[in-house]
Amino acid sequence: MYIPGDQPDALDTLLDYYHGLCESAPKLPEGIGLPLLPGKNVEGLAAGCTLQVQEGVVDLVYEGRIAIILQPGDLFTIPDHTAWPITMRSEESGALRLITPNEMKRAHESPDWAWFHTRLLTAQNQALTLAFAASNRHGIRPTAGFRRLKAGAVIIREATASDEVFTLMRGSARVEVAGHSVGRVDEGEIFGVLSALTKGSHTATVIAETNVTLMSVPSDEFISLVQAQPETFMRLLRTLSRHIDELNHQLVGALNHKPGTGAGRA
Incomplete structure (x- = not known):
């Protein structure tokens, strides 16, 4: 996962930890293999499914701007509502693994997998929270x-x-x-x-x-x-x-x- 922009050094440390987790992941559920086509949006995926990027990168685009770049090993869950304003797009060929909610549920029966996924989601949350805090300027309140x-x-x-x-x-x-x-x-x-x-x-x-x-x-x-x-x-x-x-x-x-x-x- 990569977050564009001028980010604090602490974010690099968090993302290094996150990428290390991705590389040490226990065996994932089998899932369904999907191709990434250059210059195409990633569409038509069932809500609640989890994507793992296997090859290439996926851009998460908000209002024409790249907000997050998913890299090999990254996991991302498809939101379960239709008002989601973020588009997923690939600028190069690659491959995804699509894991259904039932497969993820069965995977969590393994304590090792459940602990890994908990740490992964925690690292994601901490990285995104820090990136948002660093980029959000609306909290500035001048002494009026x-x-x-x-x-x-x-x-x-x-x-x-x-x-x-x-x-x-x-x-x-x-x-x-x-x-x-x-x-x-x-x-x-x-x-x-x-x-x-x-x-x-x-x-x-x-x-x-x-x-x-x-x-x-x-x-x-x-x-x-x-x-x-x-x-x-x-x-x-x-x-x-x-x-x-x-x-x-x-x-x-x-x-x-x-x-x-x-x-x-x-």
Whole structure:
């Protein structure tokens, strides 16, 4: 069994132990031999049956991504429900052994086989748990603070540094540069990001137009949050895209009204 991705060293140790178990397996039930065809999905297998990879490899694919690669010696039980979202696919020729539930039940009458299978499943479970824990980023919870400000309050000031990134939870705010209004901040939008990313000063002032509720997150924690949670990055990208679009419209408007550009001529 191989789990793609950047995994902790401890996972390699667990998988080495697991592979050692596979190599020392007692005699398996006879089962039914099945061929692996290159580039084909492994389909039509009875639920509850157990597969052993004898030759080649089998990819377990979730939403087009290879999640796990089964290698020779690996055992995998076919789920007994139809909503299973994982597809099994082989990119090369090989062979499988299909073991029915009744054959597995008879095999467990042997204490040696039952003990081997228990250790194998335990090693699988530990490896998959560690891989999930290492890849799951949704447990990151930044130290968020909440504050309420009255209309007219300055939230961030141009040319000053800050160690926080803000999300406007309620209300509205305007963005000014050198005293000129250049945009707005709407509910749900994130601001103060450039200062966090560049570790420099704010390039604009943000002023509450109404009473506002803000959520603030320390800059270093926000960067970790963006790296871990794509949905936060997408929210940020949408906010920045809208601000760029606003600035483009303002720039075009300013150029059209600039003397000598021909604006307003017949």
